[in-house]
Amino acid sequence: MTTVAPPRRDPAPAPTTGRKRATLLGRAPQDTPAGIGAYLFLSLTALFAAFPLYWMFVIATSTDEATAQLPPVVIPGDQFLVNLEEVFSLQDVYFAASLVNSVIVATVVTASVLFFCSLAGFAFAKLRFRGSRPLLLFVILTLTVPNQLGVVALYIVMGKLGWNGTLLAVIVPGMVTAFGVFYMRQFIVNSVPDELVESARVDGATTMRVYWSIVLPAVRPALAVLGLLTFVATWNDFQWPLITLNGTDYPTSMVAISDLASGNYVIYRRVLAGAFVATVPLLIMLVIGGRQIVRGIMEGAVKS
Amino acid sequence: MPTTRAAAEPTTRRPPPVRSRRMTWRDRLHRFDVRVVPYLLIAPFFLLFFVFGLFPMVFNAVVALRHWRLDDPELTGWAGFENFSRLFTDGDFGNALYNTFGIFLLSTVPQLLLALVIASMLNRRLRGQTWWRVSALLPYITPITASTLVFNVFFSRDLGMANWALGLVGIGTENPIDWRADKLHSWIAIATMVNWKWIGYNALLYLAAMQSIPRDVYEASALDGAGPWRQLWRITVPMIRPVVIFTVVLSTIGGLQLFTEPMLFDLNAQTARGGAGGEWQTVAQLIYKVGWKDLNLGYAAAMSWALFLIILVVAALNTLLTNRLSGGRK
Structure with missing residues (x-):
């Protein structure tokens, strides 16, 4: 419909520029070098993404006077250890213990997710058994169920088990995830050749043997991705830990931070010193495993 | 042998x-x-899903039909549909639903549009490609509790950076905006937090889809003389429609269950009031308050079921709408 578009107002459409223009437009975006505008825009985006983290650090290192100025301070102060000491010495917050708890919860959940999800993913990808297709479909369907909506009943179930207020209540429900099973299954389908499994079978290898010596070595990259994503999600989980752990002696760090931010007078340099400490492990993970996290998210998108 | x-x-x-x-x-x-x-x-x-996923969902329905209070274990028995019918006359529930949808709209639409634009920039040939992608994920890995508390300082009335910056351009120099005093401003503040958190993540989802578009689609489009901007809306977006729909469904499910941001935006976080007059109290927050502050689990369970149904309906509607808007037929 635009074949009879009015001529462009280019002053002198020399044949060379015209051809250049045509090839430029026909190029896929991936082959088009980013211009200054794109770099500027992306830099602003990155600044916007990083600024709250930077500012958290600024306030965490400042005095009350410094945070109560306009224009706001933008350079970190030297009070970080002072503020941190206040956080750690608060009576009912159990901040130090909460960090230990978060490490325990996130580590145990991650290890368990990697183990059980790779096992189940292997079964769905490479083993033949009756009902495997409908069962896999069931796993995928559970991905869409917002399980947060069962929290009331989950709390009652945990009460019957006597687990409310203990770390078991936050560890056990997260030990295998539908996403993990599905993600591992997809990876194993593509990365473990059927012939390899078959020939190991002919040599008399048991299922567990195949898992241990063929599947596990092949899925290490996927385990790294799934492990990072699971650790971040578990560490950051807030609603359920708040419901089951609040007011007990075993908060996770997220619950402890919300405790710091409650009460009639909240001191933000203190709150944010705590928040910063609880963010540092994740920043380290992003620095070490950023590439893997990016890949995990992007692969998940293509598959879904 | x-x-x-x-x-x-x-x-x-x-x-x-x-x-x-x-x-x-x-x-x-x-x-x-x-x-x-x-x-x-x-x-x-399957074991864990049945015990801690499916069973609670179903059992939730049972709890919703009963009297179930944490402070009064004696009071049990069937309540029938009392908990459900109460929802229709409960002003708090109506208010929370209104807030939830308001914040949802203010956060989802800009979030996904900006993510599309950022993804199209990331989709160019870039120096330091990985670096840009990783930096887009900074908000994603940051705990929402931590980022919300930073934004709290940012949106404080007297000494907040938001008001200071607005003051520079002459807005609110006489009466600084009180971000916690009315619905619209508190919604904007919370929506800003949600947008900050999820734009980069969605941009990466879009980027992944954009990279799987075959190159010859763009070559063909050169004949139409499509510029980069039109290229994005006319070719790229329709081609990645499945992922766009996926992100709309994801942010519907997530947005309607919004909890952490409104909880911690309150200056006294654990009260779960969502502002002095419930200005920004969301449904998920109200469920927490009814269940664990007012100790009425039966009513909280009924609310959860209502929210579940609402999410289903809205997710379906949004899917249809997105399908239309992004150029799908049907």
Whole structure:
């Protein structure tokens, strides 16, 4: 419909520029070098993404006077250890213990997710058994169920088990995830050749043997991705830990931070010193495993 | 096996039973390995899902139909649909629903549009490609509790950076905006937090989809003289429609269950009031308040079910709408 578009107002459409223009437009975006505008825009985006983290650090290192100025301070102060000491010495917050708890919860959940999800993913990808297709479909369907909506009943179930207020209540429900099973299954389908499994079978290898010596070595990259994503999600989980752990002696760090931010007078340099400490492990993970996290998210998108 | 034979040959008394028993043992092991082990491997998922996922969902319905209070264990028994019918006349629930949708709109639409633009920039040939992608994920890995508390300082009335920056351009110099005093401003503040958190993540989802568009689609489009901007809306977006719909569904499910941001935006976080007059109290927050502050689990369960149904309906509607807007037929 635009074949009879009015001529462009280019002053002198020399044949060379015209051809250049045509090839430029026909190029896929991936082959088009980013211009200054794109770099500027992306830099602003990155600044916007990083600024709250930077500012958290600024306030965490400042005095009350410094945070109560306009224009706001933008350079970190030297009070970080002072503020941190206040956080750690608060009576009912159990901040130090909460960090230990978060490490325990996130580590145990991650290890368990990697183990059980790779096992189940292997079964769905490479083993033949009756009902495997409908069962896999069931796993995928559970991905869409917002399980947060069962929290009331989950709390009652945990009460019957006597687990409310203990770390078991936050560890056990997260030990295998539908996403993990599905993600591992997809990876194993593509990365473990059927012939390899078959020939190991002919040599008399048991299922567990195949898992241990063929599947596990092949899925290490996927385990790294799934492990990072699971650790971040578990560490950051807030609603359920708040419901089951609040007011007990075993908060996770997220619950402890919300405790710091409650009460009639909240001191933000203190709150944010705590928040910063609880963010540092994740920043380290992003620095070490950023590439893997990016890949995990992007692969998940293509598959879904 | 040699050992079996060696043991069987000298004594002629009971070779067949020994041998056959050995065979059946190996056979059984093999059959167990082929028939049962696959189920054992997938059992942990199903076990945990039934106990901590499905059962609570179903049991939730039972709780919703009963009187169930944490402070009064004596008061039990069937409540019928009392908890559900109460929802229709409960002003708090209506208010929370209104807030939830308001924040949802203010956060989802800009979030996904900006993510599209950022993804199209990331989709160019870039120096330091990985670096840009990783930096887009900074908000994603940051705990929402931590980022919300930073934004709290940012949106404080007297000393907040938001008001200071607005003051520079002449807005609110006389009466600084009180971000916690009315619905619209508190919604904007919370929506800003949600947008900050999820723009980069969605941009990466879009980027992944954009990279799987075949190059010749763009080559063909050169004939139409499409510029980069039109290229994005006319070619790229329709081509990645499935992922766009996926992100709309994801942010519907997530946005309607918004909890952490409104909780911690309150200056006294654990009260779960969502502002002095419930200006920004969301449904998820109200469920928490009714269940664990007012200790009425039966009513909280009914609310959860209502929210679940609302999410289903809205997710379906949004899917249809997105399909239309992004150029789908049907």
